[in-house]
Amino acid sequence: MPFFNLIKWIVWKDILCEMRNRENIASIFFFALNLIFIFSFSFAMDRNMTEAMMPGLIWVAFGFASILGLGKSFLAETYNDCLAYLQISPAHKGTIYLGKFLGNLLIMVAVELVLIPLFIIFFNLDILNKLPSFSLILIIATIGICAVGTLFSALTVQTRAREVLFPLLLLPLEAPIFIGAVEATRGAFHGDPIALYRHWIELLVVFDLVFIIASYWLFEFILDG
Amino acid sequence: MITLRGYKLTHIYRYHKVLSDVSLELQSGDCFALFGPNGAGKTTLIKILSTLLRPTGGSVEIMGKDSRDHRIEARRDLFLMGHGTFHYDDLTVLENMEFAMALRGLSPPYSMLRNALDRVGIGPFTLQKSRYLSTGMQKRLALAKALLAQPNLLLLDEPYVALDEKGMQMMNDCIREFLDKGASVLMSSHDRAKAAEVSTRAGILQNKGLKEVPLKELANALF
Numbered sequence: 001m002p003f004f005n006l007i008k009w010i011v012w013k014d015i016l017c018e019m020r021n022r023e024n025i026a027s028i029f030f031f032a033l034n035l036i037f038i039f040s041f042s043f044a045m046d047r048n049m050t051e052a053m054m055p056g057l058i059w060v061a062f063g064f065a066s067i068l069g070l071g072k073s074f075l076a077e078t079y080n081d082c083l084a085y086l087q088i089s090p091a092h093k094g095t096i097y098l099g100k101f102l103g104n105l106l107i108m109v110a111v112e113l114v115l116i117p118l119f120i121i122f123f124n125l126d127i128l129n130k131l132p133s134f135s136l137i138l139i140i141a142t143i144g145i146c147a148v149g150t151l152f153s154a155l156t157v158q159t160r161a162r163e164v165l166f167p168l169l170l171l172p173l174e175a176p177i178f179i180g181a182v183e184a185t186r187g188a189f190h191g192d193p194i195a196l197y198r199h200w201i202e203l204l205v206v207f208d209l210v211f212i213i214a215s216y217w218l219f220e221f222i223l224d225g
Numbered sequence: 226m227i228t229l230r231g232y233k234l235t236h237i238y239r240y241h242k243v244l245s246d247v248s249l250e251l252q253s254g255d256c257f258a259l260f261g262p263n264g265a266g267k268t269t270l271i272k273i274l275s276t277l278l279r280p281t282g283g284s285v286e287i288m289g290k291d292s293r294d295h296r297i298e299a300r301r302d303l304f305l306m307g308h309g310t311f312h313y314d315d316l317t318v319l320e321n322m323e324f325a326m327a328l329r330g331l332s333p334p335y336s337m338l339r340n341a342l343d344r345v346g347i348g349p350f351t352l353q354k355s356r357y358l359s360t361g362m363q364k365r366l367a368l369a370k371a372l373l374a375q376p377n378l379l380l381l382d383e384p385y386v387a388l389d390e391k392g393m394q395m396m397n398d399c400i401r402e403f404l405d406k407g408a409s410v411l412m413s414s415h416d417r418a419k420a421a422e423v424s425t426r427a428g429i430l431q432n433k434g435l436k437e438v439p440l441k442e443l444a445n446a447l448f
Contacts, residue, residue, distance in 0.1 A: 006327060017315040
């Protein structure tokens with residue numbers, strides 16, 4: 001099927017390029033690692049405070065690290081004018097969006113999977129039995145972050161002030177994701193039954209769906225200018 | 226058959242008129258060589274004809290289809306070799322070919338990919354990352370993509386730049402092959418002699434307008 005085939009090719013290309021140059025993975029990973037290190041020094045003395053602040057710390061680290069990585073997502077397409085080739089290719093531009101989005105999602109999840117154990121070690125967290133519910137929140141929130149990030153990466157890539165514009169546009173729009181993710185993570189870490197924080201997960205799912213569908217249709221206009 | 230029709234194309238860039246009422250029509254088998262001084266708007270015209278840039282005024286039809294209303298169909302019929310190479314530095318030559326074809330909905334077998342690469346003289350570099358190719362070899366890779374894409378309209382922006390003598394000859398051989406198959410070619414160039422070898426028509430873009438000149442007068446045309 002051409003639709004899925006094209007998505008597969010774009011994901012393949014992005015992952016292969018990333019594996020070979022490690023630009024995004026390295027910047028996301030080391031930035032987040034740096035934050036974890038600083039946080040662990042700041043809050044290591046007070047265990048109660050650490051537990052209360054943990055959901056916020058995790059999402060601050062992932063949120064800001066994602067800005068670094070996602071901002072470069074479409075920047076790589078500008079080298080050798082590859083973006084122009086994407087623009088004039090007969091492929092549906094929404095399909096290109098989905099491919100880029102999935103590529104970014106895989107890279108972000110891979111980095112998060114490495115960082116979560118580091119959070120557990122640095123902060124001596126006892127969350128092993130809470131990992132299933134936390135993993136669900138992590139995936140749903142990361143989908144939202146990548147959905148918005150991929151869209152705005154494309155939107156700002158051809159602007160002169162993209163380094164300033166990208167986080168400026170992205171962060172306010174991602175606020176619902178961070179609020180939902182922090183609240184749901186707090187519930188999961190407290191060991192609350194999922195019914196108590198289900199509404200936050202529902203908010204994240206709705207946000208994901210709205211942004212993926214809207215971006216799929218808007219991408220035609222964004223890429224074609 | 227008319228493959229390309231640009232009608233009264235006008236383009237204004239930041240209050241500066243680059244093109245004014247440029248009209249151009251190519252029939253199947255035409256090779257139109259576009260000349261003009263630096264900054265005359267050759268690349269802008271090619272970008273408009275390739276649907277990369279929306280003109281301020283006028284319209285473009287590719288294979289009889291308006292490029293604004295039937296964008297995807299029009300893009301399926303054309304192939305652009307621009308100033309950028311359109312190659313991903315971290316992909317190998319073969320992977321770049323595969324990806325470029327996948328974007329056009331094509332998945333040619335390895336033998337076809339290898340044949341196209343051999344044809345342009347970069348077969349031995351199939352597994353080399355494109356970042357390690359010289360500019361001339363990158364141009365050859367772009368030509369290999371065009372050979373596989375088999376478009377009805379080939380747009381070439383300065384195709385001879387960075388190519389050695391053998392490469393230029395190969396470029397012209399490939400252009401002839403496209404024309405024999407009924408495609409049209411529009412190229413911008415500064416190399417009058419090389420372009421004249423394959424062109425059936427020529428024009429000079431100057432003072433925002435396009436003036437067609439007979440091929441035999443091309444060598445002495447002033448611009």
